[in-house]
Amino acid sequence: MISGNILVNAAVVFYTVGFAITLFQIVSRLDKPAIWSRACIWLGWSIHSLAFIFRWIQTYKLGYGHVPVTNRYESLIFFGWCLALAWLVVQRWIKEAGIAAGMQIIAAAMTASAGLVPNADVEISPLMPALKSNWLLFHVVTCFLAYAAFAVATFVAMKFLVSRKSKTEDSSFDVVSENLMYRCISVGFFLLTLGILSGSAWAQQSWGRYWGWDPKEVWSLITWIVYAIFLHARLKRNWGGTKLALLAIAGFLAVMFTFLGVNYLPALQGLHSYA
Amino acid sequence: FTANIMGKPVYLETPNCKSLMIQAVRYEPDFIMAGPERIGSRSIQPNNPAVLIQVKCGEEKPESQWLFLNHKTVHTSVLEAGLTIQFDSVNQQYDTGLEVVRDPGSPWVAVGALLLVAGLCLYMTSMKKMGVKNN
Secondary structure, three states: OHHHHHHHHHHHHHHHHHHHHHHHHHHHOOOOHHHHHHHHHHHHHHHHHHHHHHHHHHHHHOOOOOOOOOOHHHHHHHHHHHHHHHHHHHOOOOOOHHHHHHHHHHHHHHHHHHHHOOOOOOOOOOOOHHHOOOHHHHHHHHHHHHHHHHHHHHHHHHHHHHHHHHOOOOOHHHHHHHHHHHHHHHHHHHHHHHHHHHHHHHHHHHHOOOOOOOHHHHHHHHHHHHHHHHHHHHHOOOOOHHHHHHHHHHHHHHHHHHHHHHHHOHHHOOOOOOO | OOOOOOOOOEEEOOOOOOOEEEEEEEEEOEEEEEEOOEEEEOOOOOOEOEEEEEEEEOOOOOEEEEEEOOOOOOOOEEEEOOEEEOOOOOOOOOOOOOOOOOOOOHHHHHHHHHHHHHHHHHHHHOOOOOOOOOO
């Protein structure tokens, strides 16, 4: 377990170094640092993957054998991994250093915050009976990849708003970033739908109902509706520019509340309290 | 002497207190403490049985203390001169709770879910046709 933690910390260090290099790239207006920043993220992500596999093997060694995504500590680490993965995928098309910086720092911050969680369940414990299901992997992976895709869209939206304000960029960036936002959110929406569907199928299996208005369930529905509005506004009302970017950011705020906020409000303690 | 508590309060007369109430308010078969307010059981196996004892003399403020079967000398509650409480044995009984659900509409839920996914797949594959501005 200790060596697993060292790997996670190393991944955080690489993400942070990548972020620092990207900042230097922005300030210096050079192109070369981008390669080094990319190398850092690749390296960090590889180490992060190793840490994940390592912990997975550990659960088998302890005789429990479950994917290590079953408590707050593990899910934050997994979310960081998904964010880094999303960035590695989209960087083929997105070259903006500002967006790179955003994705790198959020991946580092999410992964690192696993250690800051009060009462972090660092120790591997057996899975509670309600969580033992084959749906676990599918539900968690689809949801977190959706969140990661939404994170990319949000940083594109932020970059869009900033560059629009300073008016330093040409208008072609607007069209490109609108499309990027739209595509990321389409992919995220698809995954989030799968996540909610698998979640309710799983809830039916273990709790006897598809939908129980648990705080996490309600907030995932709110998130889903916000992004549904985004897609409809884009396609049917032909929204674009600032309005659409703000909608993308609003959607991500809902995501963050679904993922983190719900668990910290004492009044909203629900069945998802473990992640 | 031994008192069988079983969830009901036991009243004793001691030199310092006329009516001393002792009650077991909570039992955890496999005690774990993950934080100040996070006490629970790792499992239902009696691997580390712990009992939360509440003691009250008359109308005074009640005192409570966790006692452990496996560590009898730890946390032994010294309430007043000469009186200590020890957790000596436990007879754990198991109950089974069964919940039965009948869902005549579950095939329709499945159809709905499939339609939703099919619709999204159609949407993802036809994004360009729907007039999305291309880069």
